[in-house]
Amino acid sequence: MPSRRVGGKPTSSDVAAAAGVSRSAVSFAFNNPQRISTATRERILAVAADLGYAPNTLARMLQAGTTNSIGVLLPQRLAQILENPYYARFLMGVGQICDQEGYTLLLTPPLQDSVLKAIPYAAVDGFIVCGLETEGAEVAELIRRDIPFVLIDSDRYENAPSVEVDDWGGAREVTRYLLELGHRRIAVLSIAPGPDVAERGYRGPLGRRMSGIEDALAASGLTMADVALAEVPVTRVDGYRATKELLAAPERPTAIMALSDVLAYGAVDALQELGLSVPDDVSVTGFDDLAESAWFRPRLTTVRQPIVTKGRSAAAFLISAVRGEDQHPHQLLGTNLMVRDSAVKPLM
Amino acid sequence: MPSRRVGGKPTSSDVAAAAGVSRSAVSFAFNNPQRISTATRERILAVAADLGYAPNTLARMLQAGTTNSIGVLLPQRLAQILENPYYARFLMGVGQICDQEGYTLLLTPPLQDSVLKAIPYAAVDGFIVCGLETEGAEVAELIRRDIPFVLIDSDRYENAPSVEVDDWGGAREVTRYLLELGHRRIAVLSIAPGPDVAERGYRGPLGRRMSGIEDALAASGLTMADVALAEVPVTRVDGYRATKELLAAPERPTAIMALSDVLAYGAVDALQELGLSVPDDVSVTGFDDLAESAWFRPRLTTVRQPIVTKGRSAAAFLISAVRGEDQHPHQLLGTNLMVRDSAVKPLM
DNA sequence: CTGAAAGCGCTTACAG
DNA sequence: CTGAAAGCGCTTACAG
Numbered sequence: 001m002p003s004r005r006v007g008g009k010p011t012s013s014d015v016a017a018a019a020g021v022s023r024s025a026v027s028f029a030f031n032n033p034q035r036i037s038t039a040t041r042e043r044i045l046a047v048a049a050d051l052g053y054a055p056n057t058l059a060r061m062l063q064a065g066t067t068n069s070i071g072v073l074l075p076q077r078l079a080q081i082l083e084n085p086y087y088a089r090f091l092m093g094v095g096q097i098c099d100q101e102g103y104t105l106l107l108t109p110p111l112q113d114s115v116l117k118a119i120p121y122a123a124v125d126g127f128i129v130c131g132l133e134t135e136g137a138e139v140a141e142l143i144r145r146d147i148p149f150v151l152i153d154s155d156r157y158e159n160a161p162s163v164e165v166d167d168w169g170g171a172r173e174v175t176r177y178l179l180e181l182g183h184r185r186i187a188v189l190s191i192a193p194g195p196d197v198a199e200r201g202y203r204g205p206l207g208r209r210m211s212g213i214e215d216a217l218a219a220s221g222l223t224m225a226d227v228a229l230a231e232v233p234v235t236r237v238d239g240y241r242a243t244k245e246l247l248a249a250p251e252r253p254t255a256i257m258a259l260s261d262v263l264a265y266g267a268v269d270a271l272q273e274l275g276l277s278v279p280d281d282v283s284v285t286g287f288d289d290l291a292e293s294a295w296f297r298p299r300l301t302t303v304r305q306p307i308v309t310k311g312r313s314a315a316a317f318l319i320s321a322v323r324g325e326d327q328h329p330h331q332l333l334g335t336n337l338m339v340r341d342s343a344v345k346p347l348m
Numbered sequence: 349m350p351s352r353r354v355g356g357k358p359t360s361s362d363v364a365a366a367a368g369v370s371r372s373a374v375s376f377a378f379n380n381p382q383r384i385s386t387a388t389r390e391r392i393l394a395v396a397a398d399l400g401y402a403p404n405t406l407a408r409m410l411q412a413g414t415t416n417s418i419g420v421l422l423p424q425r426l427a428q429i430l431e432n433p434y435y436a437r438f439l440m441g442v443g444q445i446c447d448q449e450g451y452t453l454l455l456t457p458p459l460q461d462s463v464l465k466a467i468p469y470a471a472v473d474g475f476i477v478c479g480l481e482t483e484g485a486e487v488a489e490l491i492r493r494d495i496p497f498v499l500i501d502s503d504r505y506e507n508a509p510s511v512e513v514d515d516w517g518g519a520r521e522v523t524r525y526l527l528e529l530g531h532r533r534i535a536v537l538s539i540a541p542g543p544d545v546a547e548r549g550y551r552g553p554l555g556r557r558m559s560g561i562e563d564a565l566a567a568s569g570l571t572m573a574d575v576a577l578a579e580v581p582v583t584r585v586d587g588y589r590a591t592k593e594l595l596a597a598p599e600r601p602t603a604i605m606a607l608s609d610v611l612a613y614g615a616v617d618a619l620q621e622l623g624l625s626v627p628d629d630v631s632v633t634g635f636d637d638l639a640e641s642a643w644f645r646p647r648l649t650t651v652r653q654p655i656v657t658k659g660r661s662a663a664a665f666l667i668s669a670v671r672g673e674d675q676h677p678h679q680l681l682g683t684n685l686m687v688r689d690s691a692v693k694p695l696m
Numbered sequence: 697c698t699g700a701a702a703g704c705g706c707t708t709a710c711a712g
Numbered sequence: 713c714t715g716a717a718a719g720c721g722c723t724t725a726c727a728g
Contacts, residue, residue, distance in 0.1 A: 009494055011721055022699045027723055052492045057471055059721035062406040063704050068469050078443025078453060088436045095426025099457060104470060105426060107453040121416050122452060123405050123471040144400045146357055297645055359705055370715045375707055385713060407705035411720050
C-alpha cells in the first residue's frame, strides 16, 4: 500500500517512490509515453491513479511558459460587465475564437477598484484590454512586462494591435438621418464619461461619437448647444430615468438619440409610461444593434456595430501576438444605420 | 547600464545581479518591504523598473499554492454559453461574489469537446460545475485530484456542496395553473436532454421539471401521453421553429408551456407570425424569469428561479470550500410562479 | 529504455 | 538588515 504525506496532494516524487522509478519516468508516463516501456508506464499510471496523483497544473504552466488562457482586462466590476448585453455579445465573439483555438477565458475585473492591480494576479498568455486609455498606467505596465495585448474600445495606439469601430461615422449617420427626417429638437441620451472629461475632453469611442454628432449638426447649421444632453451609466433603468427628466423640459424633444441600445430601451419604457407613442409622438434611436433590438417593439432604429466580429478579431489578434507574430494589425470595423420602426418624421 | 539575457524577460536573478543584492532581497523589496532597508529597497525597485522586471505570476502562484481565481466548468462551448441569457445572469451572480472577494473568473469550456480534458488546463483554486452528472467522470476526477468544487444544475450529491432549485415544485405549479385555467391541450416546449435519456431517463433539473409536470397532470387525471412534447436546444430560434411544428398538429394546443423563457420568446414569435394572438388564441408560459421577461410583450407568465442567487451561493460555497471550511452545504432555492399577461383561460 | 541533474522563477524559513 | 539554501512541482536535455 503506497503511502503519502498526510494532508498534501501527492507529487511526482510520491508516485516515483511508490512505483520505484525516477520522477522523469513519472513525467514521461504522462507526457511522453513512447519514451518509456509500456509495462513501466502502466505501473506508474496505476500507482498514480491509486494515489490520486495528477501533474500540478501551475507547475506545468510555469515550466511550459504558457497558460492556454487569455485574459479580458475589464474596466468595471464583473457584476456590471455581465449585466451589460454589449459585453455579453463581445465575449461571445471572443469565446468563439477561444473555442476554436482551445483557450480558456479569464475575466479580470479591477482588484480593489484598480485595473492596474489586477494585472499581476492573472495567469494568462495575454490580455484583451477593454475601454482603457492608451496613455494609462495599465497599458504602460503591460508594455513594461512585455505581455501581449490587444486594445478595443480605445483610441488608436501604435505599439499594440487594436480593433476599432467607426463610431464617428455611425454617430454622424444617425444624426443626419434624424435631421433629414426633420427633427430639430433632439435629445442625446449619452454614456457617462470618465471623471476627467472636464480637463481632457471626450476620448475613445464616446469621443468619436460626440464628434460625429457635432459634425452632422454643423452640416445643418446647428451645434451641440442646440441639443439636450444627458449622460448616464449604461443600464436600462438609467435610460428610463434620464428620459423622464428630459421629457420634463419645457420644449419636449421630438427625438431621443441614445448612444447605446440599452439606453434606448429605457427611453421607450419611459415614453410609453408617460402615454407617449414611439415613434408617433417621439422618435428613438439606439447604438450597437444588440440582438434584442430587432425583436424589440417598436423595432429599434439603431447604428449597428459588429460586436461579435470585434470580439473575434480581438481574440484572433491576441492569439497571434501570443504565438509571436509580431505585427500590430489595426482593424477598423464599419457601422450601418439599421432603419427600422422607432424613428419617423416629427409631427409638425 | 544593467544588461539582461536577450529575448527572455528579466527574472529576480537579473535584478539581484544588477542591483548587487541577493534574490531574497529582490523578493522582499516587492513583498515584504519592512524586512529590508529603505535605501536597498528603492535601489532594487529602481533597477527593476529599469529592466522591466515584475515577479512572474505563475511562479508566484505555484509558490503560494493559490491562484485567486475560480473556474466555471461549463458543459458547452463558450459561444453557446455566452449566447444564453440564463448563463449571463448566473455568471453575474458568481461575478458579484468574485468582485467582493477579489477573485478572477475563469470560464472553462470543454477542450476538444471533452469537459474532462479541460480540467488539467485551468489554473484555479476550485470549480463551479454546471449541469454535469454526479456520477460522471468529471466529478470523479475532481474528487481524485482533491480540487474543491460546487455542483449546480445537477442532482443532489453528498460529497460536495451544491445549489439546487425546486424545479419540481415550479413545474408542478405552472402546470397546475394552466390546468386550472381550463387548458387541456397543452404542448410542452422542452429542453433537449442528453443522448442517453433512452436508457437512463431524465436527470437533473430537466428530470425534476418533467416529474413536476407529470405529478400535476396526474392530479387532474392526465398523463404525459395527453400533452404534446417537443425537445429542442435552448435558443429563441429553436423555440420559434418547434412552435411552428407544434401548431401544425390537427388539434392545435391552447397553451404552450416552455421549459425556458428563451424558448417561450421563440414560441411567441412563431404565434404572432402565424397571426395568432398571445394570450387570446394561445397561452404561453416560460421558466426562469429572465430580466427581459417582464419587459417582453405580452409580459411573460413564467416560473421564477433565483438565478443570480444561485450564482452568488455557488461562488460563496466554493470560496469557503477553497478556504478550507470543510462542510458540504446544500442549498435548495424556491421558485415562484410569476403570473403576468401571457396565459389566460382558453377560448371554449 | 531509464535516471541524475539542471532549470522554469519565485518565496521563505533559517543563519548570521 | 542581509544572504545562502531549500523548496513549490514539474519537465527536458543529457548521459548512460
